[in-house]
Amino acid sequence: MESHEVEITISRSGQVQALVKGAKGKACLQYAELLARIVGEISDQRFTSEYYEPDSEVHIDLEQKQGS
Amino acid sequence: MSTVIILTPVIIGGWPVITAAVSGAAAALGFVVRDAAQAVHQQTQQAAENVQSAEIELENSEVLAENLATDEAMVVEKGGIQLKIWRDERGRCRVCAEGKGRSKAELESVARQFSERLTQCFVYNRVMSELKARGFQVVNEEMTQDESVRIHVRRWEG
Numbered sequence: 001m002e003s004h005e006v007e008i009t010i011s012r013s014g015q016v017q018a019l020v021k022g023a024k025g026k027a028c029l030q031y032a033e034l035l036a037r038i039v040g041e042i043s044d045q046r047f048t049s050e051y052y053e054p055d056s057e058v059h060i061d062l063e064q065k066q067g068s
Numbered sequence: 069m070s071t072v073i074i075l076t077p078v079i080i081g082g083w084p085v086i087t088a089a090v091s092g093a094a095a096a097l098g099f100v101v102r103d104a105a106q107a108v109h110q111q112t113q114q115a116a117e118n119v120q121s122a123e124i125e126l127e128n129s130e131v132l133a134e135n136l137a138t139d140e141a142m143v144v145e146k147g148g149i150q151l152k153i154w155r156d157e158r159g160r161c162r163v164c165a166e167g168k169g170r171s172k173a174e175l176e177s178v179a180r181q182f183s184e185r186l187t188q189c190f191v192y193n194r195v196m197s198e199l200k201a202r203g204f205q206v207v208n209e210e211m212t213q214d215e216s217v218r219i220h221v222r223r224w225e226g
Contacts, residue, residue, distance in 0.1 A: 001226045012215040014187025016075040028070040038198045040078035
């Protein structure tokens, strides 16, 4: 078991910054996709060293309820 | 750390979701929710009294019609400034500020500040409900000094 953490900051004007921690390799792309589906459009994304480590497993249901 | 993402919010939802965010923004900024029908009647009376107004569109917004009546609106008020929030004919969310003896620039600033807080409340409500529904645990949430909301969530994998 490994812990994946996301720190989301919603500014006073509604802009969102999310920091994904613990998800290695392509797993963090799934978190980015999930956050884009929930919040809106990705305007910038930066990868850090952990992204280039071997992939960790992630199983997120991206198709859950939308925009009700 | 593996990735940092910057997102521009898109406000899509039915009227109940929007009104929940309006109520949150009103509470945060000290506005009081008013009875819309009464407020519109008062607005009609004020029209003859040279009341200034300013109107803005909530960026990237789409209010789903669903069971929404075309004339449905929500009205909030603070310090003699009244804000009307409604869905226009294109489905966009609009905010109109009115106030006697106020400048157009001041009213536009109030409407913009409210729409930004409305966006923050909408995003907060959506993020919390969607992440909880997907099994994320909320580790911490706080309001920072610059009035940003910081949410820390965790999920176990493997």
